[in-house]
Amino acid sequence: MKITTVMDNKRGEQKSLIAEHGLSFLVETEKSQILFDFGAGKAAYDNARKLNIGMENINYAIGSHGHYDHAGGYPEFVKEGLRCPLYTGTGYFEEKYARDGMKATYLGCGFDEAWMQKRGLEHRICDGYLELEPGCYLVGNFERTHEFEQIPGRFVLRRGGQWEKDSFSDEICMVLDGAEGQTVIVGCSHPGILNILTTVQKRFGKPIRAVFGGTHLMEADAERIRITLDKMKQMGVGLIGFNHCSGEQLQEIMNQETQLEHCYLGAGDCIYL
Template identity: 35%
Template sequence: MNVKITTLIENKEDENNILINEHGLSLYIEIDEMKILFDTGQSGDFIKNAEKLKINLNKLNYVMLSHGHYDHSGGLRKLVDNTDNSFKLIVGKGFFNEKYKLVDGENYKFNGNNFDKEFIVENNIPIKYITQDLFNVTEDILIFSNFERNTEFEILNTKFYIKHNEEYIADDFSDEIVLVVKHKKGLVVILGCSHVGVINILKTIIKRTGMPIYCIVGGSHLIEADELRLKGTIEFLKENNISMLRLSHCTGENATKELENEFGNKFVYNNTGNSIFVSVK
């Protein structure tokens, strides 16, 4: 099995400064003949980048949205408007909850999707809601949900809320899903934002599969990590001897510097336009 992951859009610009970057994430994943789009950024500009990179988004088998925040789902409308919509959509349970962020300590700002269930129905897009702990797309392509939360230093951010019956309740991110590919070298783990804690996610995946992790790609939400959390995260990654760290988006500058210092060439910031190869060789 060969795996190639191309970052269609991300916070940081590409090396040649010819692509569009934005606060968000969208990954184009090729697993042999399977074509998967994991998240869609916030604006839909990932489509322009795909065109420049000569990636055909009409050939998608699946679109997977890691959670219902605008910077991961916001580009879906433009994808639907600009492709033949031959894909199947996969989201977590609770994906369509109304999500908000508390700003200035008192104001709630809408932080969720720019489409609803009706939009999916109107455009005849098949949709799968992940409710189980582990869902097999194929024998080697897995989606995880319902993560165990037993890492003491990983605490949910208290700025995120769901609006329900005109009340704001803390968002527990039960909609968060993670894509995992079984590879000869180990598991390739593809993250959206890791709101439930990147170590909680990795521990759960290892426990459920009994397999080692080879590569991690995506957002780790270490942007607000204190010294204790960052140290604990680095210790876990070292203890599990993870060979490829390709984190970005919500990882943050401080965590990025620490990861670079601790892991050397094992860590590469996965900016816009970057490609990751995990081959059988």
């Protein structure tokens, strides 16, 4: 398996690539090429082109959740030839906002089912569990078992002219089997990275070897970060590639770790498993 970061807030050694607030991975297995998230806009596709990623070779397109920094680049990939089905959780196209007092800012994906239908694109929904192919799965409907993993109140939905707290019921992750355990790919982990991993472990009953993606720990204090890493070690996780919304403090604390292998996956960086 090979995981390549197509878009991230930072870039690696390939300095011709663009870095912006967003996330996109290409996951290559022996069977398939999977585009997981799409960045915020055109830059993610531009990076993919420079990384020699052909749209005709993508078998699955996965949207982890409907925020712009993960979904907004999808129309650009479609414009450049991406035609495979789009897999998302339920509610991917809802009106998502960040709200601070009277002011609200639209954070949604910027397209909808009608836009997809007009272009003949297939949309498939993962309602908790979906097997893409043997050894590759999508998981959602995460159990909220760790009470300290709370979603910031500023994240809201606009429904029927009213504001509602966004529970991120649309968020999904990808799980891939491996000889040494499972690998989990996450987008932003709004429901909580431990809630996600606990749900995955309960569903499959297998060890989790590695976790890659965003954790939304950028607003967490040092104590919560250390508790999170300790619980991950208790689960058997040995390799971490956190990026995007994970925060500088998490990186600093991981640099002190002796039991967890870790790296930052900036745009253009890849890892072989």
